Every structure is written in structure tokens, then in C-alpha cells.
Amino acid sequence: MDEGRNTVPRRWTFAESGAGAAGPATATEATNTTEAEAVDFRVEQPARTFGDLVLADVVRRRVDTALNVVAHRDVLFKEWNLASISPHRGGAVVSLYGPPGTGKSACAEAIAHRLGRPYLRVSYAQIESRYVGETPKNIVRCFAEARRHDAVLVFDEADSILGRRLSRVTQSADHSVNVSRSVMLTELDHFDGVVVFTTNFPENYDVAFVRRILAHIRLELPDLAARRELWTKLLPKELPLHPEVTADVLADESEGMAGGDIVNVVMAAAAAAVARRGERRVVELADLRDELAATARARREVGNPPSSPRLVAWEDVPPLSSATGEGGGQQG
Incomplete structure (x- = not known):
């Protein structure tokens, strides 16, 4: 495991074949490790390029600007000393948002191709776990895999992962949500590579994630x-x-x-x-x-509420008293 800033924090260290255990586990941890299914994060080679996509010029320019942070990292952070104002931001985080079908996932793959890197695509279903403590470990795992392969990390349906933290914690599930969000924030702060979030619902992002994203790029419907x-x-x-x-x-x-x-x-x-x-x-x-x-x-x-109310059961009809006056006549 690499030393320094990219080292996985010990409290989130996970035991796998070929990886050292963090130490003796408690009975609960051992049970979770045994029962929890291993998440298969697959690293793929990008097949789509920007030449395959139909994108507005402004989208291409915004993507290029974000990738300049990676291509010219030494100049930006050492020679121009941007490290003095952002010491932990060595990578580039991009959010692609817009209506469904506008090419967000394809654009993320094309970004990996532009950089000459593989990509690792992660969905909410892959990292969410029913076992206590496994979701934050899965988040750490996917970042570790991306580091190991120098891969672009792509999170689909990112609004499910970057949703707002809960201010009122009333049950253990609420606490788990907040822990997962905190782990994601920490990983983003210490990741030197490229992360791409894609979403149809950017308004659901927690504000802490919004300010950690270098470029928010909207993909519009085509003209x-x-x-x-x-x-x-x-x-x-x-x-x-x-x-x-x-x-x-x-x-x-x-x-x-x-x-x-x-x-x-x-x-x-x-x-x-x-x-x-x-x-x-x-x-x-x-x-x-x-x-x-x-x-x-x-x-x-499909997927939109009806423009006018529909009667689905007689129980849905409002009481007569709400539509008429006391004497039975219609209210004026």
C-alpha cells in the first residue's frame, strides 16, 4: 500500500485476499466480513471517444479546462503555487448533469479515453450495503482500485451518493448515511486522479460536495x-x-x-x-x-404526474360538506 496522502485510513482498512488485515477484528466485524459479498469493481478500457459524441462547443471547452488540472499539475501546483491555496486538491472532479439521454455516461468514458486511462464505473447499488459499516468501506475500495489502476473514477446516479447529510439523526441508518457522506468527502480530498459524477438531479447534491467539484457541466438537449x-x-x-x-x-x-x-x-x-x-x-x-x-x-x-387529478376510488371524492353550504346549496 502506498505511503503518505493516498494511504487508506486505518479505521477503514479492509481485509481481502492479497491485502493485509488491519488487526484482530471484533465478532461483529468478523461476521460482516464473512457474510458481506465482495464488490466487484471492474476496470474497463474506454471504447468511446469525443469524436463519437455530439456535444456543444461549450461542453468540450469546459471538459478541456478541467482536464488541464491533471495535464499541467506540476506547473499549476508547484511552479504557480496553487498548492498554497488548495493543498489537498491534486486531481480534478467533474460533474456532468442534464436531462436523461444527453450523453453524460458516454462523455465520462470519452474523458478517460482523452487521458489515455482506463475507467472504473461505480453505481449506488454497488457501494450501498445492508451490512453496518460496509458502505463506507466500499467507497474506500473503489477509490483504492482507481488509484491502483490509475483509472478515471465514474460515479453514475451520483445524486444517490452525494445527497444531503442528515441534520437530525434519529436511527442507526441515519448515522450510516452521514458516515458514508463523510468518507466520500475525505476520499475526494485525498484523491489525485480524475473523478466524474453523472446525474439527472444535481439539485440533490450536498453543498459540501458542490464546492469540491471543479467543473459543473450541463449537457443540454440537442438543437x-x-x-x-x-x-x-x-x-x-x-x-x-x-x-x-x-x-x-x-x-x-x-x-x-x-x-x-x-x-x-x-x-x-x-x-x-x-x-x-x-x-x-x-x-x-x-x-x-x-x-x-x-x-x-x-x-x-411516463414518469410525470398527470396534468389533472384522476378519480381512482370513490374514497377520493371530497366530503359533500366541503363543496356545499350548510343548507345544501353550493357555496358562492
């Missing part, structure tokens, strides 16, 4: 030019298309759609076309329009 570029990229040249299908037409008819929506539209339209035979076994404009309409409707209705 007309970006949608045209997306359709051009996402219609494979091998996909048989009717001549009337063009990126220009589709870009005009897909306003409000994200890249992830367009992928789903192409997949569903191709699935409809492949069931046909003969000359009609091509993706027609009608196939794509049907799926665009279905996707637009789903964006309006």
Missing part, C-alpha cells in the same frame, strides 16, 4: 444542427433506408429529443422493418415517425 449530426451518426450505413429517410427531415421532426431517445427510435423502427419481406424490408419514414410520436408521448406521460 437542430446537433440533431442533424446525431441522426447522421446513429443511422448506420448498413441499415437499409427508404430514399425519403434523411437526416434533415428527421432532425426537423425530433425537437426535444435527446441522443438516447434517437437511439431508441432507430432501434424500434428497425425492429418493425425487419419483420417485413421483399422490397419493403427497409426502414421507412413512417416507421421512424411512428416511433418518434410514441417517444414524444412517453416523454410527456
Whole structure:
């Protein structure tokens, strides 16, 4: 294990095959170590690059600026003495936020490719544990793995991990939440690499995490030019298309759609076309329009509350007295 600032604090040291134990464990610790399932943090090589993505110029510039902290660390922290004002911040922490399907996860992978490093993707489900004390240990584990492989650490659904700490602790679960948040803060302060958080709900971040993030970068829904570029990229040249299908037409008819929506539209339209035979076994404009309409409707209705109250049971009807006066007449 490395000495100095990157050493895992002893109170969070964990025993694994090939790793030394921190010392004799209590009965409870031994039980948790035995029963708790080992978390498999897999380090992967990035396949997607910034050339594969359709991003606004401002997003690319903001990413480049954040990565300059890593590329020019010695100049910034030694020659220009930024270490005097931020002694523990040797790495770069980036938060990518915005509507679903705008390419946040793909952008995180492209950041790793730009740096020539592998990446380690972590979800809330991987680090959260039902065993007392295991969640903070899992947080330490993923940072240790990232250090060991010099990997970019990517946290998906980061709002679940970086949520606000609880000011009123009323049960052991509340205490565990606060401990986990504190451990995450400590690890971020002592990590020299690159961390990328992705989220659809940045408003749920604890303020202590907000100020530790170097760059907050919003990925917007694509405009007309970006949608045209997306359709051009996402219609494979091998996909048989009717001549009337063009990126220009589709870009005009897909306003409000994200890249992830367009992928789903192409997949569903191709699935409809492949069931046909003969000359009609091509993706027609009608196939794509049907799926665009279905996707637009789903964006309006699925996951959103209804625009007006719906009667689901007679018990939901307010008492008559609330709608009428004492004499039974309607109130004015």
C-alpha cells in the first residue's frame, strides 16, 4: 500500500485476499466480513471517444479546462503555487448533469479515453450495503482500485451518493448515511486522479460536495444542427433506408429529443422493418415517425404526474360538506 496522502485510513482498512488485515477484528466485524459479498469493481478500457459524441462547443471547452488540472499539475501546483491555496486538491472532479439521454455516461468514458486511462464505473447499488459499516468501506475500495489502476473514477446516479447529510439523526441508518457522506468527502480530498459524477438531479447534491467539484457541466438537449449530426451518426450505413429517410427531415421532426431517445427510435423502427419481406424490408419514414410520436408521448406521460387529478376510488371524492353550504346549496 502506498505511503503518505493516498494511504487508506486505518479505521477503514479492509481485509481481502492479497491485502493485509488491519488487526484482530471484533465478532461483529468478523461476521460482516464473512457474510458481506465482495464488490466487484471492474476496470474497463474506454471504447468511446469525443469524436463519437455530439456535444456543444461549450461542453468540450469546459471538459478541456478541467482536464488541464491533471495535464499541467506540476506547473499549476508547484511552479504557480496553487498548492498554497488548495493543498489537498491534486486531481480534478467533474460533474456532468442534464436531462436523461444527453450523453453524460458516454462523455465520462470519452474523458478517460482523452487521458489515455482506463475507467472504473461505480453505481449506488454497488457501494450501498445492508451490512453496518460496509458502505463506507466500499467507497474506500473503489477509490483504492482507481488509484491502483490509475483509472478515471465514474460515479453514475451520483445524486444517490452525494445527497444531503442528515441534520437530525434519529436511527442507526441515519448515522450510516452521514458516515458514508463523510468518507466520500475525505476520499475526494485525498484523491489525485480524475473523478466524474453523472446525474439527472444535481439539485440533490450536498453543498459540501458542490464546492469540491471543479467543473459543473450541463449537457443540454440537442438543437437542430446537433440533431442533424446525431441522426447522421446513429443511422448506420448498413441499415437499409427508404430514399425519403434523411437526416434533415428527421432532425426537423425530433425537437426535444435527446441522443438516447434517437437511439431508441432507430432501434424500434428497425425492429418493425425487419419483420417485413421483399422490397419493403427497409426502414421507412413512417416507421421512424411512428416511433418518434410514441417517444414524444412517453416523454410527456411516463414518469410525470398527470396534468389533472384522476378519480381512482370513490374514497377520493371530497366530503359533500366541503363543496356545499350548510343548507345544501353550493357555496358562492
